[in-house]
Structures are given as structure tokens and as C-alpha cells.
Amino acid sequence: MGRAVVQDLLYQGYQARFLEAGIQEVAETPVSVDVRSVVMARAMRPSPDGRGDLCAPGHIGPGPLLAFGATPLEFLRQLAGKGTAPAAARTGGRTWTDLRRGLIGWDGARGALTQVLAGAALAFRQTEQRRAALVFEELAATETGAWHEGFNLAAAQRVPLIVVLDAGDDGPRGDPARIERLARSYGTAFDSVAEEPFARIFSTVTDARNRALAGQGPTLIALLPRNAAEPWAAHDAFVEWARAEGGLSGQEVRMIAQAASAGVEHALRRLAKEPAAEPPDALAPVYAGRLPGPPWTRRDPPEPAARG
Amino acid sequence: MSAELPPQVARTREGRPATVLEGIAEALWEEMERDGRVFLMGEDIGAYGGAFKVTRGFLEHFGPSRVIDTPISEGGFTGAAAGAAHMGLRPVVEMQFMDFISPAYDVLTNYIATSLYRGAGPLPLVVRGPVGGGNRGGPFHSQNVEMAFFHTPGLKIVYPATPRDAKGLLKSAIRDDNPVIFEEHKGLYRAPHCREMLPLGDETIPLGRARVAKEGEDLTIVTYGLMVHRSLEAAEELARDRIHVEVIDLRTLLPLDEDAIVASVQKTGKLLVVHEDTRTGGIAGEISMRINERAFEWLDGPILRVTAIDSPVPFSGALEDYFLPSVADVVTAARYLVRY
Numbered sequence: 001m002g003r004a005v006v007q008d009l010l011y012q013g014y015q016a017r018f019l020e021a022g023i024q025e026v027a028e029t030p031v032s033v034d035v036r037s038v039v040m041a042r043a044m045r046p047s048p049d050g051r052g053d054l055c056a057p058g059h060i061g062p063g064p065l066l067a068f069g070a071t072p073l074e075f076l077r078q079l080a081g082k083g084t085a086p087a088a089a090r091t092g093g094r095t096w097t098d099l100r101r102g103l104i105g106w107d108g109a110r111g112a113l114t115q116v117l118a119g120a121a122l123a124f125r126q127t128e129q130r131r132a133a134l135v136f137e138e139l140a141a142t143e144t145g146a147w148h149e150g151f152n153l154a155a156a157q158r159v160p161l162i163v164v165l166d167a168g169d170d171g172p173r174g175d176p177a178r179i180e181r182l183a184r185s186y187g188t189a190f191d192s193v194a195e196e197p198f199a200r201i202f203s204t205v206t207d208a209r210n211r212a213l214a215g216q217g218p219t220l221i222a223l224l225p226r227n228a229a230e231p232w233a234a235h236d237a238f239v240e241w242a243r244a245e246g247g248l249s250g251q252e253v254r255m256i257a258q259a260a261s262a263g264v265e266h267a268l269r270r271l272a273k274e275p276a277a278e279p280p281d282a283l284a285p286v287y288a289g290r291l292p293g294p295p296w297t298r299r300d301p302p303e304p305a306a307r308g
Numbered sequence: 309m310s311a312e313l314p315p316q317v318a319r320t321r322e323g324r325p326a327t328v329l330e331g332i333a334e335a336l337w338e339e340m341e342r343d344g345r346v347f348l349m350g351e352d353i354g355a356y357g358g359a360f361k362v363t364r365g366f367l368e369h370f371g372p373s374r375v376i377d378t379p380i381s382e383g384g385f386t387g388a389a390a391g392a393a394h395m396g397l398r399p400v401v402e403m404q405f406m407d408f409i410s411p412a413y414d415v416l417t418n419y420i421a422t423s424l425y426r427g428a429g430p431l432p433l434v435v436r437g438p439v440g441g442g443n444r445g446g447p448f449h450s451q452n453v454e455m456a457f458f459h460t461p462g463l464k465i466v467y468p469a470t471p472r473d474a475k476g477l478l479k480s481a482i483r484d485d486n487p488v489i490f491e492e493h494k495g496l497y498r499a500p501h502c503r504e505m506l507p508l509g510d511e512t513i514p515l516g517r518a519r520v521a522k523e524g525e526d527l528t529i530v531t532y533g534l535m536v537h538r539s540l541e542a543a544e545e546l547a548r549d550r551i552h553v554e555v556i557d558l559r560t561l562l563p564l565d566e567d568a569i570v571a572s573v574q575k576t577g578k579l580l581v582v583h584e585d586t587r588t589g590g591i592a593g594e595i596s597m598r599i600n601e602r603a604f605e606w607l608d609g610p611i612l613r614v615t616a617i618d619s620p621v622p623f624s625g626a627l628e629d630y631f632l633p634s635v636a637d638v639v640t641a642a643r644y645l646v647r648y
Contacts, residue, residue: 087427097428099394105428107419115387115415122388123395126347126373133391146414149384156379286461287563288430288485 001199005042006246007256009198012038012066013238014260019062019072022268023079034060035238036223037136039198040164041067043205044134046102053209054120054133056104056113057094060166064136069101073267082274089277090285110138111146114163118150121159121212132160132212134205139167139174139222142182151218155186160212162205166223176222183220194224198241313337314365325503328468328496331475332436333362334506336400339482340370342510343398346482347374349385350402359404360438360497386412386435390420393431398482403437406491407451420487421462434481436490439467440534440584441616441632443494446623452533452585454561457489458594464515465562467491469536471504473559476513484515493534493584502537518565520572524554526646528572530595531582532558535633539582542638551646561591569595570603577608578645582638587615609648614641 013035037057041064044053048069057064062075074096077085081092087105097105104120106113117135124131141147142165154161167174176192183190189211191204208219243253316333319326326334340346347370348363354377357364367375378385382403389399403409409416416435423431441450454465464486468474474492481488496502521536522543529539536557543553554572558565573579579599581592592613599611614633622628 091422091426095426097394097423097426099429104391104394105426107422107426109414109418112387112415112419115384116391116394116419118384119388119391119393119399120395121391122376123392123397126392126397127395145381145411146383146387149379149381149411150387152379152381153384153388157376286425287464288424288432 001202001245003246003248006242006248009039009042010239010242010246010248010253010256011260012042012063013242014257015066015072015264016061016063018261018264019075022072022076022264023062034063034166034223036193036198036201037061037164038063038067039201039238040064040193040205040221040223041134043202044132044209048101050100050102051129051131052102053131054102054104054117056106056117056133056135058106058113058136059094059138060136061094064134065096065103068103070096070098070103071267072264073270076267076271077274080271081277082271083277084274085277109146110141111144111148111150113137114141114147114154115150118154118157118159118161121154121161122157125157125159130213132162132209134162134164136164136166139165139179141165151186151220154218155188158215158217160209161218162208162212162221163218164221164223167225174222174224176224179220179222186220188217189219190222191219192222192224198238199245314369316361316364320506320508325505326471326475327498327503328471328474328492329360329362329498331471331506332478332492335475335478335482336363337366338510339479340366340374343482345396345398346400347376347392347397348400348402349376349378349389351378351380351404353377353402358402360494363402381411382408383411383415387415387419389433389435390415390423390431393433394429398432400434400436400482403435405445405449406437406439406453407448409435409437409453409489410456413456416457416463416487416489417460421460423462424486425462430485431487432485434478434488434490436478436481436492438494438497439491440493440495441621441628442534444623444625444628445494445621447620450621450628452491452583454489454491455585455589455591458562458591462487463562464488464560465491466515466560467493467533468559469493469496469521469533469557471502472506472511473513473519473557475506476511477515477559479510480512480515483512488515491533495534496537513559515560516563516565517560518556518558518568520554520568521557522553522555524552525576526552527578527580527642528554528556528569528576529580529582529638529642530556530558530569530572532561533584535582535584538633538635539638541635542642545635545639546642551642553642564594564598566598566602569599573599573603574606577606578648579607579611580638580641580645581611581613582633583613583615584633585616586618587613588618590615609645612641612645614638
């Protein structure tokens with residue numbers, strides 16, 4: 001991993017951490033920012049031209065969004081339901097899709113994103129594009145039929161898909177042996193990530209991606225909980241790793257942290273000044289193209305017609 | 309060339325009349341020939357050619373990357389179709405029977421129908437399959453599913469009644485940028501009386517436009533699918549008593565061609581809605597309300613409906629015949645309205 005990638009990762013990791021505070025300020029919604037998800041997403045090949053890999057961050061928070069090129073301001077606009085938000089406040093939270101950047105938003109249903117990303121990966125193979133898809137799901141998704149249907153299809157078709165199952169604090173369900181048995185039952189590769197060095201986390205996804213592009217089908221990766229009680233322990237370890245891996249001085253680390261913090265603070269200040277959504281604009285695009293007939297709303301009722 | 313075609317897609321090229329099933333097969337074939345982004349997914353549609361043989365021979369011609377036999381998982385492959393549509397393809401998903409669409413309800417209503425609204429872009433995909441009763445299929449192979457989705461903004465629902473409409477509407481559905489649920493009545497698939505010559509060439513029929521299946525002045529019947537034919541039979545019988553019925557075939561249920569219904573009611577002053585779907589929550593209620601909003605002043609009688617009764621579809625032939633709307637039911641309701 002080169003120094004520039006490490007700098008990128010460190011910057012995005014700090015952004016994710018500072019966003020956590022901003023998110024709670026804006027939406028009063030705690031979001032678990034797991035810096036490992038930034039590293040995993042960054043191991044893919046995002047591209048701003050719609051030709052890179054795909055990522056569905058799902059429940060995991062803004063980390064993968066940042067790794068795929070989203071800015072803190074865009075994320076906060078979406079979360080806060082501003083009129084300037086990517087989805088113009090017609091939807092909020094983590095439902096933001098930006099196909100140009102390769103981001104697919106969540107509809108809240110566990111397992112659905114595995115179905116959708118399986119289909120996107122199928123399309124990559126059909127159109128002979130060297131692209132792969134990464135989806136984050138809570139481990140609880142494996143208790144839904146939707147997830148199994150999606151992953152079964154992906155495995156049967158051997159599509160280039162990587163599924164990260166976030167074990168969070170799921171207790172016995174998070175037993176890696178159980179998740180490995182799940183992967184084996186579908187005939188797919190398996191790996192797990194816990195407190196390994198971040199370079200190993202990065203290479204876990206890189207290896208999965210390489211297998212996917214070589215036609216070897218999906219990989220299931222278990223994202224296991226860290227043992228540390230302190231919520232930012234992972235992040236602090238990440239900073240230490242980045243410093244060593246990238247050969248960064250303390251001064252460079254501080255500059256990166258300051259830049260990330262300034263970016264998030266700027267985004268929060270700007271967000272406060274931005275307008276809320278306007279109903280007529282927000283409710284327009286339910287269908288592509290113009291529909292026939294006289295669509296009216298309760299605000300624009302039809303004139304009572306007389307028979308004459 | 310036509311000698312190499314599967315028989316169900318060769319009728320029009322051979323100058324012979326086609327059934328509804330053949331119209332559908334021709335539409336799929338021609339759209340796949342025209343646009344490399346169109347591909348098929350479903351259970352047993354490849355090697356087996358589909359439960360009703362709509363796609364017989366497609367696998368051999370288009371190959372396994374465009375005719376994909378899926379696991380038995382309607383939710384999974386409908387969700388996958390959404391992902392493929394995100395990536396610019398135009399999937400056509402076959403439900404072996406539309407009764408089996410219910411496992412895909414979540415992804416259709418929560419993910420697919422909301423995609424454009426959420427800023428995730430249009431999802432051009434078609435979910436098609438056989439519906440309807442009269443074939444002694446019982447409660448799990450005979451349902452009409454339109455009203456389970458009618459209340460979902462973002463979806464379109466198409467339900468053709470003739471071979472020409474089936475072909476032209478399916479072509480339009482495949483080219484539409486919105487997700488479309490396309491219902492095909494099994495009772496019409498191979499019905500001999502429905503055979504008709506289809507135009508050579510690339511005819512599409514726009515979604516959202518009803519057609520006047522028969523003109524009349526005394527009463528409007530609004531209907532769709534197999535019930536178009538039942539209503540036309542009823543209209544013939546009524547004509548013997550000089551009652552002239554106008555039959556409107558909706559063709560597309562969502563969006564509903566309200567203007568066509570209103571124009572007809574303004575002409576006749578009487579409205580009867582006929583649908584095979586069950587009564588409560590059927591489309592008759594919505595149509596009645598729209599006429600109330602836009603053409604109440606023109607009504608010379610109550611709006612009536614002839615529908616299936618509120619029950620799961622029975623298996624026994626005697627029970628199913630009692631359950632389904634008949635020509636006699638339509639005639640009785642029409643006579644009552646005309647006398648009113």
C-alpha cells in the first residue's frame with residue numbers, strides 16, 4: 001500500500017470520526033463509524049465516472065461513502081433532509097444512491113442490498129466489465145430469506161460480489177465458525193476481520209476482489225467485533241498503523257486530522273444555512289417521463305364541471 | 309429464416325394469426341434482438357422454455373447470459389433485476405405464476421418502486437407472468453395481483469386483452485424507464501377466438517392509453533384482461549335488445565387512462581366496471597371515485613361493478629365458476645343500469 005493511499009485512508013478515517021459528532025448534532029442519530037469499513041471500501045476501485053466498483057454501505061455509516069468520493073457536506077445534507085441533498089430530501093439517512101460514484105443506498109430492509117448488488121455484479125459479468133460489488137450487511141440479515149435468496153443467486157451465478165457481514169455485538173450469532181459454515185454451505189470463499197493490522201484488512205478485500213474478477217465468485221467476509229471497550233480504540237489504532245505504514249510524521253498526522261476536522265466543521269456551518277426542501281419540487285419525480293392524464297393533488301383539485 | 313425460429317415467435321413472420329402467448333413471445337424475441345441490454349430471468353425459462361413455453365428456444369438462440377434460469381427465489385431474482393437495471397441493463401423477470409410475486413413484494417414496493425424518487429435513478433425492468441382463474445388452478449395459481457401493487461406510486465401495471473395489445477404493450481413496457489408489472493391472463497394465452505393477425509414491423513402501443521373495444525351510447529363498461537371478452541359477449545347479447553354498450557379496455561391500470569373513462573361516461577351517463585379480481589379493494593372502487601370527482605354531473609344512475617366474490621380462488625370447478633364473473637352477471641347488471 002503506497003503512502004498516498006495511506007494518507008487518503010487516514011484523512012477519510014478522521015473525516016468519519018468527526019462526522020460521527022456532526023451526525024449526532026444534525027440528526028440526533030448515533031451512527032457507528034467503524035474505521036475498518038473505510039479501509040475495506042478503499043480496497044475496492046471506486047471511480048467518479050460511473051465505471052468503477054460498486055459499494056452499498058448499508059447500515060455501516062458514512063465511512064464507505066467517503067472512501068467512494070462522497071463529501072461530508074453531501075452526506076450531512078442527505079442526513080438532515082436539506083433541499084440541497086442529493087435526493088432533495090425525498091429520502092434521507094443512508095438511502096443515498098449515486099451511481100456515478102458507484103454508491104447504492106439502503107432501503108432499510110436487511111438482505112435486499114445483497115439481492116440488488118448480486119444483480120449489479122451479474123450485469124458486470126454480462127457486459128464483460130472488470131468491476132466488482134461490495135455490500136455491507138448486518139449479520140442479522142442472514143436471518144432473512146431475502147439475504148439468502150440474494151447470496152444464493154450470487155453464488156450460483158459466481159458473480160463478482162463481496163459481502164461483508166457486520167457481526168457488531170451479535171453475541172453467539174457472531175461466532176466466526178458459524179459464519180464460515182454459512183459461506184461454505186454456498187460454496188463461496190470466506191474470510192474474517194477483527195483486530196488484525198489494517199494492511200491485512202485492506203488485503204482481505206483486495207484478495208476477495210481479485211478472486212471475484214477471476215471468475216471465482218463471491219466472498220463472504222465476517223466483520224467481527226473488536227474487544228476494546230473504548231469506542232474509538234479502533235480509530236486510535238488505525239492512526240498508529242497509518243503513521244507506521246505510511247511513514248508519516250506526527251506533524252503530518254496532525255495536519256491531516258486538522259484538515260479533516262476543518263472540512264467537517266465547514267460542512268456543518270454551511271449545512272445550517274441551506275434551505276429545507278420545497279414540497280412541489282420534492283414530490284415530482286415518482287415516474288420517469290411524463291404521465292398521461294391530469295394528475296392533481298389535494299392542493300390543486302379539479303374544477304367542478306357542470307353538465308350544461 | 310423463420311424456419312429457424314421457435315414456433316411461438318414465428319407466427320407473424322409466417323403470415324399467420326397469433327395468440328396472446330405468441331404475441332408475448334414475439335415481443336420478447338424482437339426486443340432481445342433489437343436491444344442487447346434486454347435479458348430474461350426466471351424459473352425454468354431456459355432449458356425448459358418456461359411453464360407455458362413462452363421462452364422455448366430462447367436459451368439456444370440468445371445463450372445463458374441472456375436467458376437465466378434462476379433458483380426458486382422470486383425475491384432474490386427480482387432484487388437482482390433491480391441491480392442489473394441500475395447498471396443499465398433491461399431485465400425482464402418471469403414469474404412462473406404471478407401468484408408467486410408475493411415474495412418479491414418487499415423489493416418491488418420498497419426498493420424498486422421508490423428508486424427514482426430516492427434519487428437512485430430509473431429502474432427499467434418488467435416483471436411479467438400468468439394470472440387469472442378459470443383453469444382450475446385453485447388459490448395459488450389463479451390470482452389476479454394488480455391491486456396488491458396498484459397502491460404503489462412508481463410502478464406501472466399493464467394487463468392486455470388481445471394478441472396485438474400483448475405484443476405492443478410488452479414492447480413498450482420493456483422500453484419504458486419505469487418498473488412495469490405485466491399481467492398475462494392464462495385463459496387468453498392460447499384462446500383460439502383471440503387469434504389475430506399482428507402487424508409486421510415494430511409496433512408499440514403506448515402505456516397509459518385505454519382503447520374503445522366497442523362503441524355504444526347506452527352504457528359504458530370499463531374492464532380489462534379476460535373480462536374484455538366477457539363484456540363484449542355481453543354487449544352482443546344486449547345489442548339484440550337494442551342496448552348499445554360501449555366497452556373500454558383499460559390495457560394499462562397504472563397509470564389509469566382517466567380521460568378515456570370520463571369521456572365515455574360523459575357520452576353514456578351510465579358506468580359498469582367489470583373485473584375478474586375480487587370485489588373489495590378492486591379497481592372498480594378507484595374508478596368510481598374518479599368519476600365522482602370528474603363526471604358526477606353526467607351520471608344518470610349509480611355506478612355498478614361486476615367482480616369475483618371476496619374469496620380465495622376455489623379449486624373445484626363448480627365453485628370457481630360461481631366465484632368468477634360471468635357473461636350473465638354482466639348482462640344482468642347492464643340491464644338494471646339501463647332501466648334505472
